[in-house]
Amino acid sequence: MSSTGEAALSLVLLGNPNCGKTALFNLLTGSRQKVANYPGVTVDRKEGQLTTPAGRQFRLLDLPGAYSLNAASIDEEITRDVVLGALAGEQRPDMIVCVSDATNLKLNLRLVLEVKRLGLPMMLALNMTDLARKRGITIDVAALQRELDMPVVNTVAVRRGGASDLLAELESAVPAKPPGHAGARPPAAAWLAPDAADVTATQREVRRILAACVREPAIDTRFDERIDRVVLHPVWGLLILAATLFLMFQAVFSWARLPMEMITAGVGAFGEFLGTHMPESLLRSLLVDGIVAGVGGVLVFLPQILILFLFILALEDSGYLPRAAFLLDRLMGTVGLSGRSFIPLLSSFACAIPGIMAARTISNWRDRLATIMIAPLMTCSARLPVYALIIGAFIPQTMVGVFNLQGLVLFALYVAGVVSAMAVAAVLKMTVSKGLQHPLLLELPSYRLPHGRNLLLGLLERAKIFLLRVGNIILALTVLLWFLSTFPGAPEGASGPAIQYSYAGMLGQALEVIFAPIGFNWQISIALVPGMAAREVAVGALGTVYALSATGDDVAGQLGPLLAASWSLPTAFSLLAWFVFAPQCLATLAAVKRETNSWRYPLLMAGYLFTLAYLASFVTYRVALVLTGGGHA
Numbered sequence: 001m002s003s004t005g006e007a008a009l010s011l012v013l014l015g016n017p018n019c020g021k022t023a024l025f026n027l028l029t030g031s032r033q034k035v036a037n038y039p040g041v042t043v044d045r046k047e048g049q050l051t052t053p054a055g056r057q058f059r060l061l062d063l064p065g066a067y068s069l070n071a072a073s074i075d076e077e078i079t080r081d082v083v084l085g086a087l088a089g090e091q092r093p094d095m096i097v098c099v100s101d102a103t104n105l106k107l108n109l110r111l112v113l114e115v116k117r118l119g120l121p122m123m124l125a126l127n128m129t130d131l132a133r134k135r136g137i138t139i140d141v142a143a144l145q146r147e148l149d150m151p152v153v154n155t156v157a158v159r160r161g162g163a164s165d166l167l168a169e170l171e172s173a174v175p176a177k178p179p180g181h182a183g184a185r186p187p188a189a190a191w192l193a194p195d196a197a198d199v200t201a202t203q204r205e206v207r208r209i210l211a212a213c214v215r216e217p218a219i220d221t222r223f224d225e226r227i228d229r230v231v232l233h234p235v236w237g238l239l240i241l242a243a244t245l246f247l248m249f250q251a252v253f254s255w256a257r258l259p260m261e262m263i264t265a266g267v268g269a270f271g272e273f274l275g276t277h278m279p280e281s282l283l284r285s286l287l288v289d290g291i292v293a294g295v296g297g298v299l300v301f302l303p304q305i306l307i308l309f310l311f312i313l314a315l316e317d318s319g320y321l322p323r324a325a326f327l328l329d330r331l332m333g334t335v336g337l338s339g340r341s342f343i344p345l346l347s348s349f350a351c352a353i354p355g356i357m358a359a360r361t362i363s364n365w366r367d368r369l370a371t372i373m374i375a376p377l378m379t380c381s382a383r384l385p386v387y388a389l390i391i392g393a394f395i396p397q398t399m400v401g402v403f404n405l406q407g408l409v410l411f412a413l414y415v416a417g418v419v420s421a422m423a424v425a426a427v428l429k430m431t432v433s434k435g436l437q438h439p440l441l442l443e444l445p446s447y448r449l450p451h452g453r454n455l456l457l458g459l460l461e462r463a464k465i466f467l468l469r470v471g472n473i474i475l476a477l478t479v480l481l482w483f484l485s486t487f488p489g490a491p492e493g494a495s496g497p498a499i500q501y502s503y504a505g506m507l508g509q510a511l512e513v514i515f516a517p518i519g520f521n522w523q524i525s526i527a528l529v530p531g532m533a534a535r536e537v538a539v540g541a542l543g544t545v546y547a548l549s550a551t552g553d554d555v556a557g558q559l560g561p562l563l564a565a566s567w568s569l570p571t572a573f574s575l576l577a578w579f580v581f582a583p584q585c586l587a588t589l590a591a592v593k594r595e596t597n598s599w600r601y602p603l604l605m606a607g608y609l610f611t612l613a614y615l616a617s618f619v620t621y622r623v624a625l626v627l628t629g630g631g632h633a
């Protein structure tokens with residue numbers, strides 16, 4: 001509570017895409033919202049608390065970027081509605097903090113002038129002033145303040161203390177709201193969508209203000225342009241993109257080997273220690289067969305996940321992503337998608353859910369729907385443990401020329417996801433999403449060397465998310481599965497491992513009827529069920545199920561060799577094919593329901609993905625059987 005006892009005033013951060021609003025929000029509130037160097041990162045309103053050095057409190061809202069309040073896409077509608085107080089249950093903000101990229105005021109000031117017409121209390125944060133200075137741009141802040149008739153402060157959102165001027169301004173400039181008098185806010189002028197004449201008038205005003213307040217050297221963009229000549233080249237550009245992605249998958253395997261071996265050894269030693277030092281009991285089984293075999297089995301994949309994210313974060317920070325979108329626009333156009341879909345789809349490599357949300361930036365509903373529907377085919381990071389487990393067990397570590405064979409297979413699985421997504425998009429184009437092509441208008445940010453500290457923080461965040469997942473949902477489901485696999489115990493005189501007679505064993509054997517034609521045994525069938533909650537759980541579940549089926553030896557930390565001994569190669573390939581397609585993630589389906597506001601699309605999605613998964617596994621299994629001389633199963 002602030003010293004004067006007033007209710008916290010609400011502030012919103014409003015500005016063009018990629019001008020640094022979220023970076024500023026994080027700096028002011030201590031949050032860790034996603035920041036990246038391309039437009040359209042934030043797609044939802046985010047709330048935080050801000051306390052000034054003197055102890056004054058504010059509610060701060062971060063908004064999706066917009067070029068105008070005249071919204072064209074869902075994310076921009078959110079921004080408009082928050083600013084105009086049109087959102088249900090949300091009052092109009094007390095004050096608007098416009099954030100502008102100081103290196104690009106010509107574009108940014110248009111929004112400032114448009115918003116100014118609302119007549120709300122307002123101030124301007126000139127962000128990225130570090131870059132502006134580096135480029136020799138000088139801005140006369142006092143003059144700008146006079147011209148705009150509002151407080152103007154310099155900020156550097158990525159530097160500690162970079163918002164001190166803004167905080168000082170907030171300390172003094174905001175009129176306190178009289179307690180209990182919510183109605184005392186200044187009335188906002190009604191907002192009318194600007195017409196062509198308004199836009200021209202605003203442009204003219206921007207030019208006048210810039211002439212009065214800003215001095216720029218003859219712009220020196222040669223650096224960016226020289227890079228773009230290669231990166232946006234139709235042939236070289238595509239080669240660079242392919243090489244980058246390829247390198248990423250090679251690295252996931254080759255760089256991760258040592259840390260993975262260390263974790264495996266650690267987990268194995270721990271399991272063995274428990275196994276030898278605890279008396280034979282249910283508790284020992286829960287710890288060794290349930291938790292160590294299950295959770296430990298998933299934990300091993302942390303290094304690979306971090307390497308994947310290192311690449312994704314570096315790409316996001318560099319400014320390369322919108323270029324790749326631009327490059328792929330024509331290619332994606334052939335299947336009815338636009339380059340606009342590229343970033344949502346690329347985000348889906350991390351997880352389909354933020355990818356599906358990022359599709360909000362696509363203004364055309366049909367394009368957006370098509371993007372949402374194919375997002376789960378992008379290989380999310382939760383599939384990585386499953387792929388890596390099977391590849392590690394069945395694909396030898398040989399080198400093919402300079403390439404690591406395991407990395408090649410992983411790359412092929414990612415390609416399989418992308419190619420199927422394109423095929424599905426092409427089918428959707430013929431049916432639901434028939435429509436015109438829209439030209440891709442995308443602002444290209446300046447290239448920037450990824451910030452070491454940002455990368456490190458991003459990776460720590462990722463590690464935290466993964467470990468929390470392991471500690472929460474994966475642990476809980478593993479324990480549940482251990483329970484279901486242990487009870488009821490085997491009847492007297494039973495042959496075979498006790499798990500066969502348990503609840504999970506019975507379920508697995510029932511499901512095996514469905515899955516036998518695609519080569520899955522009852523152990524795999526069991527693992528698929530908890531795998532619906534989170535894909536990695538399938539790995540933990542296999543660990544537990546095999547630990548309980550094994551006769552004597554514990555499998556903690558060495559599930560791979562055990563699988564290699566008990567599955568045929570066709571079964572392994574079939575399971576890989578299954579995971580390329582199967583919608584093994586309820587959270588994704590829930591996100592689709594939320595984003596499309598209907599049950600229709602998640603159901604459609606689950607239906608088509610399960611069908612594809614079954615077909616793909618069936619074909620893979622049969623073909624592999626023939627090729628490996630396994631005859632008819």
Ligand SMILES: Nc1nc2c(ncn2[C@@H]2O[C@H](COP(=O)(O)OP(=O)(O)OP(=O)(O)O)[C@@H](O)[C@H]2O)c(=O)[nH]1
Nearest residue numbers: 018019020021022023036040041042065128156157
């Ligand atoms: N050098 C420098 N970089 C900055 C500054 N502020 C933000 N950035 C970088 O600019 C990029 C965009 O920052 P974000 O905070 O994601 O921008 P945003 O306005 O929230 O973007 P949207 O959510 O897409 O509208 C990131 O790469 C930041 O690291 C700054 O003051 N100086």
Ligand SMILES: [Mg+2]
Nearest residue numbers: 021022041042
């Ligand atoms: Mg943002």
